[in-house]
């Protein structure tokens with residue numbers, strides 16, 4: 001694996017996604033937010049004024065698959081994944097309405113998970129410029145090796161916003177200085193799922209600063225956060241894995257079906273006896 005990545009916990013790849021893909025995704029984003037469909041947003045991530053920061057349902061289109069195809073062939077990513085199976089388990093477009101409470105407290109993406117016995121990466125693909133004015137991205141190098149308590153709590157200042165409890169710890173006493181990144185469409189910034197990151201307010205009235213952000217888990221056999229069989233960035237599922245995943249997806253429906261059959265049989269036996 002890349003030594004720098006091991007030590008610092010992040011990697012920046014310059015101009016690896018073709019412009020026509022990011023342009024089309026950007027248009028998809030603009031069209032999606034024009035529709036005032038509340039189901040498009042993640043209510044866990046809104047500020048006190050009710051402004052949303054996450055557009056969800058962003059992977060069921062061919063653009064997402066095309067981006068995954070580009071990343072799959074990237075030598076740096078192949079090296080980093082190092083023959084592990086890599087499952088895309090979460091995806092959204094994070095954006096910032098200008099001049100609103102749109103900053104992100106320092107957090108690690110594992111802080112939102114119930115279980116943390118796996119490793120992985122978060123991949124950020126900017127769809128518009130992410131510059132100094134629009135809030136940037138701040139990464140805390142080496143923080144992926146620091147242990148934080150992982151527990152989800154409500155943000156004390158913002159009832160609509162859940163955070164990992166470790167964010168509070170960091171606000172009070174985190175000693176690593178953040179590195180500040182500006183990224184352009186075409187670039188990819190990725191970091192360890194445990195790495196602490198943050199971003200500022202968008203003061204650039206010209207952009208909503210959309211970034212396609214998705215999480216990739218290594219090895220673990222799991223459905224994605226939306227209950228579907230995950231897209232793979234590397235490796236494959238054996239037929240047995242697929243059966244397990246499909247069972248996980250449908251077992252509640254199966255249970256319902258069994259319960260009905262079982263009660264019918266019981267009823268029938270009752271009548272016969």
Ligand SMILES: O=C(O)CCC(=O)C(=O)O
Pocket residue numbers: 094095104109136137197198199211213
């Ligand atoms: O948009 C950003 O600056 C960060 C978003 C983020 O870290 C997240 O969604 O977990």
Ligand SMILES: [Fe+2]
Pocket residue numbers: 107108109197
């Ligand atoms: Fe994050």
